[in-house]
Amino acid sequence: xxxxxxxxxxxxxKDKPVEKDKIIKLLKAGMQAPSACNQQAWEFIVVSKLxxxxxxxxxxxxxxPAANASHLIITVGNLNEAKIVRMVEQDLGACNENILLQAxxxxxxxxxxxxxPIEERTLKLKEYLNIPDYCIPFSVxxxxxxxxxxxxKLRYDESKVHYDKYWDGVHDxx
Numbered sequence: 001x002x003x004x005x006x007x008x009x010x011x012x013x014k015d016k017p018v019e020k021d022k023i024i025k026l027l028k029a030g031m032q033a034p035s036a037c038n039q040q041a042w043e044f045i046v047v048s049k050l051x052x053x054x055x056x057x058x059x060x061x062x063x064x065p066a067a068n069a070s071h072l073i074i075t076v077g078n079l080n081e082a083k084i085v086r087m088v089e090q091d092l093g094a095c096n097e098n099i100l101l102q103a104x105x106x107x108x109x110x111x112x113x114x115x116x117p118i119e120e121r122t123l124k125l126k127e128y129l130n131i132p133d134y135c136i137p138f139s140v141x142x143x144x145x146x147x148x149x150x151x152x153k154l155r156y157d158e159s160k161v162h163y164d165k166y167w168d169g170v171h172d173x174x
Contacts, residue, residue, distance in 0.1 A: 003105050005152060010109025011065040013144030017048075018070040022106045026073065026143065029102035033094040036087035041079070042095055045129055047072040052128075056140060059124045063113050069142035073099060074129065077116075077136040089116070092138040099141055109146030112139055 027044055035041070047053060048071050057067035066072055075096055077088040096112050103110035115121040116138045125137040 003101050005154065007100055007104040008150060008152065009111040010144075010146045011111050011142070012147040013065075013068050013070060013109060013142070014147055015068075016070065016145045018108060018143055018145065022108065023071055023073075023143070025106060026099045026102050026108075030073075030075070030095040030099040033091065033098045035091035035094070036084045039081065039083045039087070039091065041077055041082035041088050042092060043076040043078050043135065045072075045074040045076065045131075047074065055128060056125070059115075059128075060118075060121050063140065065111050065142045066113065066140060068144070070144035071142075073141040073143060074125065075099075075138045075141065076131060077138055078134065079136065080134045088136065089138070096139055096141060103141075103143055107145070108143055110141055110143045112141055115139055 023046060027046075030044065031040065031042070047056065053069060053072060054067050056072060057063050057065070075092050077092055079085055079088065082088050100110050100112060115125055116136050122137050125131065125140070126133075126135075129137070131137050
């Protein structure tokens with residue numbers, strides 16, 4: 001559990017390349033994620049060229065960390081491989097989290113940049129990387145050695161937990 005509590009979104013990276021064996025460990029961790037009916041309908045694009053990272057960083061206002069990451073891992077849902085298409089997004093979410101946790105374990109920093117379901121973002125990524133129409137570019141995960149580490153902030157909030165009863169109406173503003 002310690003890696004779960006240590007993980008945080010890192011957006012600034014040292015100018016130091018991540019070793020290929022660590023990238024492979026991240027991909028193995030991603031592929032170890034649970035998926036609906038074990039469909040594993042995911043593909044990965046690993047980007048390390050500076051000009052590609054810069055281009056991707058300009059695709060939306062929150063993608064700036066991509067420019068200075070060592071590598072980008074683009075997670076892609078392959079709808080032709082999916083047994084249950086409507087579950088691909090959940091599968092990719094679990095896959096992304098595994099990658100982020102493995103990055104923390106490897107002493108790396110990482111941040112998950114959301115692209116899907118915002119059509120403008122996904123279309124730019126599809127066009128730039130020549131991703132086929134039957135695939136969904138889900139996210140870009142920026143990976144690198146962190147410039148610095150921040151204090152860990154625990155997020156547990158007892159008020160959001162409901163025991164042995166239905167919704168109690170406390171959070172009616174949701």
